[in-house]
Amino acid sequence: MLKTETPSVRHAQLDQYADADLVDALVDDQLQAVQAVIRAAPQITAALAAAVPRLQAGGRLLYVGAGTSGRLGVLDSVELYPTFSWPRERAVALLAGGAGAMFQAVEGAEDDAAQGAADLLAVAPGPQDVVLLLAASGATPYVLGALAAARDAGALTIGIANNCDAPLAMQADIGITLDTGEEVISGSTRLKAGTSQKIALNTISSALMVRLHKVYGNLMVDLQATNAKLVQRAVRLTMHASGVDDASARAMLEQCHYHVKTAIVALLNGQTAQQADAVLARTGGSVRAALASDRTN
DSSP: OOGGGGSTTTTGGGGOHHHHHHHHHHHHHHHHHHHHOOOOOOHHHHHHHHHHHHHTTTEEEEEOOHHHHHHHHHHHHHHHHHHHHGGGGEEEETTTGGGGGSSSOOTGGOOHHHHHHHHHHHHHOOTTEEEEEHHHHHHHOHHHHHHHHHHHHEEEEEEEEEEEEEEHHHHHEEEOOOOOOOOOOSTTTTHHHHHHHHHHHHHHHHHHHHHHHOBBBOOOOTTOOOSHHHHHHHHHHHHHHOOOOOHHHHHHHHHHTTTTTHHHHHHHTTTOOOHHHHHHHHHHOHHHHHHHHHOOO
16 A cells, blocks of 8 residues: 555544644644655755756746646646746646646546646647656556656656655656655645645745746845735845835836846946846846846956
8 A cells, every 4th residue: 555545553543632632633744744855855956957957948847747736736837927937838737637627626537647648748848848747646647647758758757756666756757755654634645745745846946946047145036026015025125135225126126117136237237227137138137147247347
């Protein structure tokens, strides 16, 4: 029996726990998700190193999963544009059962390997693409079908599973095993198995965005200021990075359509928004390199 399906011997009488003990048991078990990701750090690091050059060459992030795992992939993909201005067309999520399965389970969809392959091929994967495949069991047919198609297309495949020696992790170019063990509620991998996948995805995608110059220091300088909260965040980030006051930050941000990167470079280099954009273009979007470039010219 898979570890993720094995009944936990620690909480065999869970339904009889007092409220406080029930909450403690569920929360305490989640700590194992963090530990599982820590143990997998070397594989996550390898995935980062392999993915960066492909994305720098124009590749996409393609997510594949079913059920909870697939929904976590969708979540990670859709957050990259507002957080890092990562183009929507370069973060594509495939979910067994289609988009409707995000809100309502589509029974049996995860058992169709041929559909997994077909869905993956429909987005025309190529050698520069990075395919993140998720399955707690590590043996979901839909995900394995997509994995085979991705490998045939020459894409980088990263398999994330919660059981040791799972086919998904073993057959992917880079396998990441998040060994979270038995669930408090037997087989409910929406619990700590899902939590570990969320942490791993956050770590991989955030690290990628750092390497792709979407972060300056630890500031998210490539966000999309699409609402009042994010506009204010853009102002605060610009003030913090450049040392100017609120009015100066807002004035420059208005000139560069609230692109924080451009505002920071313009303010610190004493340039116009257009000049700052040009410097950033020459330095691959790196704020740090743009500032250094101006000092050496």
